[in-house]
Amino acid sequence: MPTSTPDPRHASVSASLTQAVLHAAGRLGVDRASLLAGCDLTESQLVDPDARLPFATQEAMWQQLSRLPHSEPGLALGLNLAPGPFSVLGYLLQSSATLGDALAAGLRYQRLVGEGGELHRHEQGEEVHLLYRPLHPNLPATRTRVLALMANWVQMVTPLLHDFRPLRAQFVHAQPTDLGPYTEVFACPLQFSAPEYGLVLPKALLAAPLIQANSPLQSLLRQHAEALLARLPSEGLSARVVTLLGEQLAHGEPDRSELARALNLSERTLQRRLAEEGSSYQQLLNDTRRQLAEHHLSSGTLPAAEIALLLGYSEPSVFFRAFRQWTGLTPGEYRSQQQGKG
Incomplete structure (x- = not known):
């Protein structure tokens, strides 16, 4: 059961996620200073990884990044997003005992990363649907942002399981001409013009143990995550x-x-x-x-x-x-x- 959706007018994102996006853009040759200036950000706002930034500020960054000379800029950025800079949530997911535990933590603490959308989990028979519902779904930059997040989910989970294979990946937009970047990232059947963005996983995978499971670390991280969550307004x-x-x-x-x-x-x-x-x-x-x-x-x-x-x-x-x-x-x-x- 996801947390309550915050007021879109006051939505914020973590400085750690913003840093991760900046690093990914840098790996693709984007000038960091120009990117910061383009969304009216300063380095001093990014010093504390647990600091919060207005979502509108990061959305302006995604708008710039959507113009990168790649057939699908979001997927290119997602492949270069490192989970570590996501601060406590990234490490919390990695140290979970099973994939099901990691998903429960992701749902519980998703607001720590950002409030630009909401992740939902639904079970249908032997399938688990992870659906992402973004704020401002009709903005062109949203496609870039959501594809980067989806690519990062796959990048983050794949090393943690012995055999991670989504049943399919689904996207709201129409099928693009170049499917190469999609097949490289998701390696599963693709569905375009879908009602929602998401990944579909086999339900049996929820019980799969994660390679980096660490129960003592998990307990410490949860305490820290709860303290951070308590600071956030609107819930x-x-x-x-x-x-x-x-x-x-x-x-x-x-x-x-x-x-x-x-x-x-x-x-x-x-x-x-x-x-x-x-x-x-x-x-x-x-x-x-x-x-x-x-x-x-x-x-x-x-x-x-x-x-x-x-x-x-x-x-x-x-x-x-x-x-x-x-x-x-x-x-x-x-x-x-x-x-x-x-």
């Missing part, structure tokens, strides 16, 4: 709790004390701050479970007993009682009602 504590609940539910009954620790809060402080936002832990847990239950029942064929396990219930009967309290219907009745609407 309330309630939204962060919902995100963590979505992750915990997949592993059983959520643990309030563990969730509070993940947020660097005591349970009492968590309770007080949620109350200040007009919410509570139990209310958010119930709302999250109800939302997920209704989604599974209306859009899939999973048996209700399996849905109960996915929602962290130890017994299906407990889920059935809760669902009837929420909707006045049994899960089976709700599913039939939704199918009837179709």
Whole structure:
């Protein structure tokens, strides 16, 4: 479950990502000083890797880079983007135990890198769809920016797995004349004029162990990432709790004390701050479970007993009682009602 989308007017990106883009452009022969001047940036704004810059500033940089003399500038830049300069998130992904864990961390902490769009994960049968929804999708520079990010995803993950092969890559724009750069980067079937940008992976790959897994480092990085996330505006504590609940539910009954620790809060402080936002832990847990239950029942064929396990219930009967309290219907009745609407 992704985090809440920030106000586009106040969207920001990390200085570390901006540095990475500048380095990639430099490898392609772009003059750094001219690029900085063209988007009204100074070197002093980039000294702290955790500093934030207005997204509009970096978007102006992408606009310049979209004019590079390459058949697909975004892919050329993506091949030269190094994950290290992305600061804490890059290292967090690399040290994850499995690809599934890395994707969960990517979804949880994506705002640390930038707010120029939002990554979503959807499962369809034996496929996992990683979809990227950019701000300002109709701007010409957006194609360059998103292609650079997608190419970087592949560059980052490939060395971490013994056999990383996407099932397909999809792009919003029409099929270009030169497919060479695409086949070189993605090495999989390509779909153009698609509804959204994204990569499709085999679901079985989520359990694949990562070569650089490091649990102690992962714990330290998560603490740092949570502290950085807490500094960012526009996402309330309630939204962060919902995100963590979505992750915990997949592993059983959520643990309030563990969730509070993940947020660097005591349970009492968590309770007080949620109350200040007009919410509570139990209310958010119930709302999250109800939302997920209704989604599974209306859009899939999973048996209700399996849905109960996915929602962290130890017994299906407990889920059935809760669902009837929420909707006045049994899960089976709700599913039939939704199918009837179709």
